[in-house]
Amino acid sequence: MSMSRAPERYSKPAVFFHWVVVVLIALAYLAIEIRGPKGTDSRTFWTAIHFWAGTLVLSLAVLRLVWRLWAGAPADVPGAPVLKFLARVVHLALYVFIFAQPLLGILMVNTGGHPVTLAWLNLNVTLVGADAIARPLLKTAHVWIGNAFYWVIGLHALAAIGHHVIFQDKTLRRMI
Numbered sequence: 001m002s003m004s005r006a007p008e009r010y011s012k013p014a015v016f017f018h019w020v021v022v023v024l025i026a027l028a029y030l031a032i033e034i035r036g037p038k039g040t041d042s043r044t045f046w047t048a049i050h051f052w053a054g055t056l057v058l059s060l061a062v063l064r065l066v067w068r069l070w071a072g073a074p075a076d077v078p079g080a081p082v083l084k085f086l087a088r089v090v091h092l093a094l095y096v097f098i099f100a101q102p103l104l105g106i107l108m109v110n111t112g113g114h115p116v117t118l119a120w121l122n123l124n125v126t127l128v129g130a131d132a133i134a135r136p137l138l139k140t141a142h143v144w145i146g147n148a149f150y151w152v153i154g155l156h157a158l159a160a161i162g163h164h165v166i167f168q169d170k171t172l173r174r175m176i
């Protein structure tokens with residue numbers, strides 16, 4: 001039992017950030033999977049959705065991290081130390097992911113010599129200029145990490161469901 005006065009559950013803003021980011025990440029994955037072949041309207045539309053969803057993830061990640069450092073998190077749910085450790089590692093990886101993945105995407109597009117155009121708003125984002133050497137590395141990293149995180153996110157979601165269904169503790173309920 002901890003002596004700290006940590007709250008029982010995640011705060012309303014923390015819950016909001018968590019689930020909005022989940023939806024936007026699902027949308028980014030969906031969009032890139034169904035975009036279709038080069039030169040089609042479908043590709044243009046779904047690529048625009050991918051850029052929008054990913055850029056919003058990055059923006060929310062900044063606010064989310066500030067809120068997390070300010071408000072903290074509830075005390076650990078009682079359980080095996082090895083599972084607590086695993087949860088910490090996975091949560092840290094997920095925090096890194098919501099910054100790194102969209103940043104890699106933006107840098108990949110920019111080093112290809114294009115601004116990231118946020119369609120409908122006509123907002124152009126250019127963080128760096130063209131770079132023929134960096135571009136393929138950034139692309140490899142973005143595609144590789146994107147595919148690897150299907151597994152990390154899946155593990156994290158399975159753990160949450162496992163807590164709820166098997167351990168029947170409040171892990172999932174306190175994030176809702």
Ligand code: HEM
Pocket residue numbers: 025028029032050051053054055057098101102103104105106109116139142143146147
């Ligand atoms: C959390 C946010 C993001 C996730 C989860 C994500 C995920 C992915 C995945 C999995 C792929 C590769 C699909 C494949 O070929 O196997 C991909 C491709 C791509 N992503 Fe993202 N992405 C995100 C954000 C962004 C952002 C913000 C941008 C740029 C503004 C971006 C630009 C691209 C582009 C241009 C491709 C296509 C690469 C190519 O095939 O030439 N992504 N993304």
Ligand code: HEM
Pocket residue numbers: 018021022023025026068073087091092094095098153156157158160161171172173174175
């Ligand atoms: C799409 C990807 C997801 C990302 C990036 C993500 C990210 C995170 C992060 C960073 C935390 C730690 C929160 C903190 O302490 O500040 C967290 C906690 C949590 N997530 Fe996710 N998550 C995702 C998907 C999911 C899904 C699909 C579920 C449920 C099935 C879920 C359930 C939970 C729960 C229950 C917690 C609280 C764990 C605890 O109390 O220690 N997450 N998530």
